Amino acid sequence: MDSDLRSIQQARDLATAAREAMRSFQFTEQAAVDRICKAMVDAAMREAGRLGQLAHDETGFGYPNHKKLKNEFAAAGVWESIKDTPTCGVLRRDEAKKVVEIGAPVGVIVALSPSTNPTSTAIFKILIGVKARNAVIVAPHPSANTCTNEAVRVMAAAGEAAGMPKGLVSCMDELSIAGTNELMNHHATSLILATGGPGMVTAAHSVGKPAIGVGPGNVPAYVDRTADIATAARMIVESKSFDCSTICATEQCVIADAPIADQLRSAMKAMGAHWLTPEEADKLGSQMFRPNGMLNGSYAGRTPQQVGKLAGISVPDSARILVADLAGVGPKFPLSREKLTPVLGFMVADGWHAGCEKAVELLKFGGDGHSVVIHSRDEEAILAFGIQKPAFRILVNTWGSLGGVGATTGIKPSMTLAPGGMGGAVISDNVSVEHVLNIKRIAYHLHDAPAVAQAWKGGPSAASAFSAPGHLPQRSSDAEMIERVVHLVLKEMGR
Structure with a gap:
């Protein structure tokens, strides 16, 4: 056959x-x-x-x-x-x-x-x-x-x-x-x-x-001027390097608030982030993505050293992730796409309003509905990100990768992260x-039928027809009766 x-x-x-x-x-x-x-x-x-x-x-x-x-x-x-x-x-x-x-x-x-x-x-x-x-x-x-x-x-x-x-x-x-x-x-x-x-x-x-x-997770990570910079740098590098960036909630581009951008860059380098030259970044971007924008599968899930070897770029053994400065978002900037490999974009924006706009650009380019990370101590900025971003997981002062799946946050632990209607899914939850x-519902009579009929006609009882108090029957055998029915069904099945 x-x-x-x-x-x-x-x-x-x-x-x-x-x-x-x-x-x-x-x-x-x-x-x-x-x-x-x-x-x-x-x-x-x-x-x-x-x-x-x-x-x-x-x-x-x-x-x-x-x-x-x-x-x-x-x-x-x-x-x-x-x-x-x-x-x-x-x-x-x-x-x-x-x-x-x-x-x-x-x-x-x-x-x-x-x-x-x-x-x-x-x-x-x-x-x-x-x-x-x-x-x-x-x-x-x-x-x-x-x-x-x-x-x-x-x-x-x-x-x-x-x-x-x-x-x-x-x-x-x-x-x-x-x-x-x-x-x-x-x-x-x-x-x-x-x-x-x-x-x-x-x-x-x-x-x-x-x-x-x-859906795809082109996850922005905004680092605000109020953030703990050393902690943010450590978390970003650790998260991006975790299992070579194969979790869809992993950070794909850092957006650094202008006053702390140089400090963040230095802190990330100290944690093992290796910055590519503009020429190296262009070379990598042209090889990592096909003309249709799809990731070249040979780069997925590889170590920084393996990525460098594939692209013909020198990468030190100490590198945990590779970072490329980005001048923009979109097809002309291939490294602004989702990268299921330890390559991270880096951009600078002055103030959280500008950072918010850059984050939206990244999500709309390839991660609608998925996730966004923010490192900040400014509750106004955090709340604004939660309200304004087209993402259903707003991860605060944590890893993107393990935060998104619920390992370092309080959201539901899951290996399947839905991006909601804007991302093409029927739900927006961690599955x-x-x-x-499925849930069956046994529903007992609650509203008086004449009163409900009057409500349909706009009668005087419309305001009260659906507010009549109701109680489940108080027979103590209700639950026992349901259990007996289940046992009868099992008996019929020979179990």
């Missing part, structure tokens, strides 16, 4: 098996679901280092130790944020509105995984999916097939040993465009969770299924379990 036909057949087989497994899992009680998830987390933590090394060896991206940290974050960090979230049975009871909310799975989730964060993204998507009692089929990036499959195998084996039905978590290994399209379009597929490049995300949004996707959980 030809490879594309094998891939199509595998997609069909996995989707069908996943749906059957999900149906047998959909009424599982919370304690059992959490036990299965915890077993998968423990397995991912044990294997985090090995999986990180596999990801580095297969893709050539980043640093093994940094990939290990991302795997640990995707397992333990994400689990800590969702472990107490109820997803099974009765979730909430609103006494005033007489509504009972019940958790339900979405169904079969197709989880498209990128080459930049292949194992950590797979771990993360499996965890939030199974927590909500969904089936998850991971579709790896072709250049990260082996390491992604191994991460999924580790998770599935641990889950099944703890009682998860076989087939609930699986991974394609017969990869082709035709096979991935078959998987996304299959009648058993309920939702596509897409993390990766723009072509793949566009494809996910085009198949006619519900899809949650990401987590609530986005792959």
Whole structure:
């Protein structure tokens, strides 16, 4: 059988098996679901280092130790944020509105995984999916097939040993465009969770299924004159160098407030930032990006020294990142684009109003809706950035990379960062379990029907028709009755 036909057949087989497994899992009680998830987390933590090394060896991206940290974050960090979230049975009871909310799975989730964060993204998507009692089929990036499959195998084996039905978590290994399209379009597929490049995300949004996707993150980092300059310099260099800038929330261009620009430049150099000459920057920009503006994949996720070697530029061994001064933003300035490699732009603006305008230029050029970083002690400037910037993550005095995913900030830990409607996504959140959980609502009679009818006609009761107090029935057996129904359903299924 030809490879594309094998891939199509595998997609069909996995989707069908996943749906059957999900149906047998959909009424599982919370304690059992959490036990299965915890077993998968423990397995991912044990294997985090090995999986990180596999990801580095297969893709050539980043640093093994940094990939290990991302795997640990995707397992333990994400689990800590969702472990107490109820997803099974009765979730909430609103006494005033007489509504009972019940958790339900979405169904079969197709989880498209990128080459930049292949194992950590797979771990993360499996965890939030199974927590909500969904089936998850991971579709790896072709250049990260082996390491992604191994991460999924580790998770599935641990889950099944703890009682998860076989087939609930699986991974394609017969990869082709035709096979991935078959998987996304299959009648058993309920939702596509897409993390990766723009072509793949566009494809996910085009198949006619519900899809949650990401967008590019051309993240500006504004350093205000009120900032702690030494701390800002350290964080920017550390964040940009982390795993060779393969997290989409990583800083892409620094905008330095004019009075502190030279001080910031010196502090960054002391932390390992190597400044390119204008000639070197032009040479690198012309080679790093193709005529259509797409990043040349050979530069992605490489060390500064590897980038220098590819471009024919001398880079010292001490360099942690490469920095290029930029005269503007746009196609004529290729290094003002998103760079999934440790190359950073640097611009100067006088005052936060001017810095604000430069940040908007960068976001509109290639990062609408994603993230922006600000280093400042001026709460007015910080609030202005939050209000005015076309970005849904405004990260204050922190790393862009680990701040955006929720490792160094209080936002939801996630490996999939949605850019909202302005960035082409249906949500603006850090994707987590609530986005792959459906909710049923039992709604009791609340408003008096004649009064409501009068309201439609604009009668005298219009003002009060929808304000009548209501209470859920006070029978103490309500919750017990719902649980008995669930047990009856399970009994009918032979479980």
